[in-house]
Amino acid sequence: MQIRVKCSCGAEKCPEWAVVELQGTVELNASFQTHLQNLQIGQLCRLSSTSQESYTFTVGYHELTGSKVTLKKPLLVLKKVKGFMDVDQNDDNNKKDDLPSSKVELDVIGIIRHKILFKTRPKALISKPQPLVKERTRAAVHTVPN
Amino acid sequence: MEKSSRIKGAESVLNLEPNSSIAIGYHGLFGSHDDTMLLEIDEKLLPDILHQRVTLRGQPDEDSVLCTRSKTYAIKFVGTSNSPLLIPPSGQFALCESSQDFDGGVHDFAPVIKVAHGNMELVEVAPKLDKLKLLLSENPYSYEDVLEMDFMEDVEKNKARLYNWDDLVERVQASDEELRSGLRALSAVEIDGFWRIVDEKYMDMILRMLLHNSVLNDWSLDALNEDDVVSVLVSDGFPDKLAYHCLHVYGSKVDGDVGRSCVWKLDERRVCVHFARQILSTEKKKMETFMAEWLQRIPGGMQASFDMLEGEVLMEKLGIETWVYAFSVSSLPLTPAERFNMLFRERSKWEWKDLQPYLRDLNVPGLSSEGLLLKYTRRAQPTSEAEPVFSSR
Ligand SMILES: [Zn+2]
Numbered sequence: 001m002q003i004r005v006k007c008s009c010g011a012e013k014c015p016e017w018a019v020v021e022l023q024g025t026v027e028l029n030a031s032f033q034t035h036l037q038n039l040q041i042g043q044l045c046r047l048s049s050t051s052q053e054s055y056t057f058t059v060g061y062h063e064l065t066g067s068k069v070t071l072k073k074p075l076l077v078l079k080k081v082k083g084f085m086d087v088d089q090n091d092d093n094n095k096k097d098d099l100p101s102s103k104v105e106l107d108v109i110g111i112i113r114h115k116i117l118f119k120t121r122p123k124a125l126i127s128k129p130q131p132l133v134k135e136r137t138r139a140a141v142h143t144v145p146n
Numbered sequence: 147m148e149k150s151s152r153i154k155g156a157e158s159v160l161n162l163e164p165n166s167s168i169a170i171g172y173h174g175l176f177g178s179h180d181d182t183m184l185l186e187i188d189e190k191l192l193p194d195i196l197h198q199r200v201t202l203r204g205q206p207d208e209d210s211v212l213c214t215r216s217k218t219y220a221i222k223f224v225g226t227s228n229s230p231l232l233i234p235p236s237g238q239f240a241l242c243e244s245s246q247d248f249d250g251g252v253h254d255f256a257p258v259i260k261v262a263h264g265n266m267e268l269v270e271v272a273p274k275l276d277k278l279k280l281l282l283s284e285n286p287y288s289y290e291d292v293l294e295m296d297f298m299e300d301v302e303k304n305k306a307r308l309y310n311w312d313d314l315v316e317r318v319q320a321s322d323e324e325l326r327s328g329l330r331a332l333s334a335v336e337i338d339g340f341w342r343i344v345d346e347k348y349m350d351m352i353l354r355m356l357l358h359n360s361v362l363n364d365w366s367l368d369a370l371n372e373d374d375v376v377s378v379l380v381s382d383g384f385p386d387k388l389a390y391h392c393l394h395v396y397g398s399k400v401d402g403d404v405g406r407s408c409v410w411k412l413d414e415r416r417v418c419v420h421f422a423r424q425i426l427s428t429e430k431k432k433m434e435t436f437m438a439e440w441l442q443r444i445p446g447g448m449q450a451s452f453d454m455l456e457g458e459v460l461m462e463k464l465g466i467e468t469w470v471y472a473f474s475v476s477s478l479p480l481t482p483a484e485r486f487n488m489l490f491r492e493r494s495k496w497e498w499k500d501l502q503p504y505l506r507d508l509n510v511p512g513l514s515s516e517g518l519l520l521k522y523t524r525r526a527q528p529t530s531e532a533e534p535v536f537s538s539r
Contacts, residue, residue: 001316003202003210011196018156018233018256020170026229026261036172041231041258044159045167055162057170073186075265076195077232080181106202108195110234112184114160 005078007108014108017077019115020044020057022064044116055116066118077110154254155236170231173257175239184265185221191268203319212268213321220271225264232260270511273320275328276480281309281317282334288345291337292385308340331476331507335391344391350424352392353417355382357445367447369400373407396420418450419458423472426459430471433461457503460492475504482510486522490538497533 007014026041042059053068082104158168187195194200194214202221204210212219233256285307309317318325334341359378360367372393379389396417397410421443425436437452444450457475461468473492479485489496489504505515519525523536 001203001205004198005195005200005202005212006198007196011193014196015235015238016156016160017235018159019230019262020159020233020258021228021230023228025227026231036176038172038174038257040169040171040255042170043167044162044170044256046162046164049164071186073188074192076185076187077234078183078185080183109182109238110156112232115230116159 003104003106005106005108009109014111016114017110017112019112021066021115021117022057022059023118023121055118057116057118064118065120066116068114068116070114071112075112076108077112078106079109081105081107152254153236154256155238156233156256157235158254159233159256169255170233171255171257173234173239173259176257176259179260182260184262186224186265186267188268203315205317208319211271211274211319213319216321216323218271218273218319218321218324219268222267222269223264224267230262231258232262233257234259272480272510273324273328274318275320275324275331276484278314278318278320278325278328279332281314282332282341282343285342286345287335287337287342287388288348289351292383308342310339311336311341314341333391333395335387335394337385337387344388346423346427348388349392349395350420352379352384352388353396353420355379355384356392356396360445367412367445370397370410370412371407372410375410412445412448414448415454417448418444418454422450422455422459423474426470426472430462430469433468433470436470457506460500475507478504480508482508482513482518482522486538494537496536498536499533501536 009015042057045056045058047054047056055066055068057064057066154168159170162168191200191214200212200214202210203213210221212221239259314325315322318328320328329341332343334343336342356370356375356379357367359365359375359382360370363374363378365371365374370393372390375393376386376389379392380386384392393410397412400409400411418440422436422440425431425439425443431439440450458472459470460473461470463469478488485504485508489501493500505518508515508518510518513521519536522539524539525534525536527534
């Protein structure tokens with residue numbers, strides 16, 4: 001089967017998304033997990049202008065420092081959507097009956113060219129820790145099944 | 147001031163002024179959003195993707211590939227132990243503004259829609275054309291098809307085993323261009339909307355009829371008038387589509403035309419190879435027997451020579467006799483691992499001059515022919531003057 005990749009924003013107008021990349025896994029206290037929505041993770045601050053764009057990210061009682069990097073290759077944000085079926089289906093029924101008729105498409109809803117990357121481990125601001133960010137490692141490479 | 151007016155998006159993060167800050171938090175619709183994924187692509191593929199010239203292809207039991215018009219890419223998922231927080235531009239994920247109530251105090255707020263634990267990457271691969279060969283070999287066009295033309299119901303019945311262009315696109319993991327060149331390499335022909343390979347015995351009938359008529363009508367094999375050839379073959383009972391196909395398979399168009407008809411020249415090598423394959427199609431032959439039969443079948447004006455048969459025929463010594471047998475590169479798989487497997491099953495050791503004709507059509511992105519040999523063969527060279535010999539790894 002065939003899945004079309006399209007951009008419904010209209011090519012050049014495809015909007016840029018932002019990425020703030022933190023080391024480790026973002027973890028929350030159990031009490032928050034049921035209602036994350038609108039909860040603040042941290043405060044992003046751009047430092048006074050230097051040649052390189054530097055940032056701090058303050059998470060709970062920790063401060064991270066990082067910088068804006070341009071990706072070597074852009075990342076596209078793809079969203080799986082159910083495509084619209086053609087209205088004029090009545091004219092030919094010799095189309096492959098053995099294949100599922102639901103038309104899935106991938107819509108390019110954004111493009112990512114930069115990320116604000118925090119490579120440093122969190123530096124405690126005050127001694128009583130209540131970290132939202134913890135170090136974690138994860139499996140690295142596997143293939144996507146269809 | 148309304149709180150909702152401070153909900154920002156990607157643009158506020160990307161364009162943050164020096165000495166200013168923005169709160170980063172969870173979007174009202176934050177979630178795993180498994181239907182949203184990241185794909186890393188080469189800048190040069192961007193126009194193709196944004197202008198909708200790209201598709202994912204594959205059956206449910208296959209790993210999807212991404213196809214541009216001319217190339218095929220495997221899709222790999224690369225995970226990360228970091229947490230990339232994805233922030234969409236404001237307005238892209240519509241929110242019910244009145245429900246906003248974040249704990250960010252007085253700062254602007256950029257909402258994170260999802261944490262992306264990895265992204266997909268593309269790796270250029272060879273198209274999966276062995277499947278094309280397999281599908282078309284299910285039902286080659288043969289003499290029976292011509293007989294059946296009078297009985298439309300039978301043709302209808304057979305359609306289950308026939309494939310049109312769209313069916314092939316659905317089933318074969320290859321870009322449009324690669325699929326087209328794959329069809330050309332198989333000498334496939336589109337008949338009544340379906341792509342077919344033509345049974346070799348049937349091709350033999352047409353070719354011999356063409357040569358027979360050339361003798362009868364005193365045509366030159368270097369300047370065949372297309373209209374004359376087709377009308378004669380049609381009157382002999384061959385469909386016109388197959389008459390044209392015969393010219394394409396065994397000849398090429400030449401410049402200069404007679405009236406409005408094209409002129410074709412038969413290709414000496416292709417015609418000679420055809421007859422060699424016919425002679426060896428059922429059994430191996432002693433070299434002298436084979437050569438005698440072969441030279442006798444070659445049409446007048448053509449010269450057969452044994453080097454035409456590289457990649458088609460192998461020789462073996464049995465006692466003092468030399469025998470030849472058919473072993474055609476076109477019958478071998480296109481996947482390198484499977485190709486070498488078949489080659490070493492045929493012979494455990496290969497000299498380069500014999501091996502080379504069975505490798506030159508292999509095309510593996512990112513791997514040269516040297517690389518292929520290193521990966522799949524063991525090379526032995528007893529002395530520096532000796533020819534290298536290749537065996538299985
Ligand atoms: Zn778009």
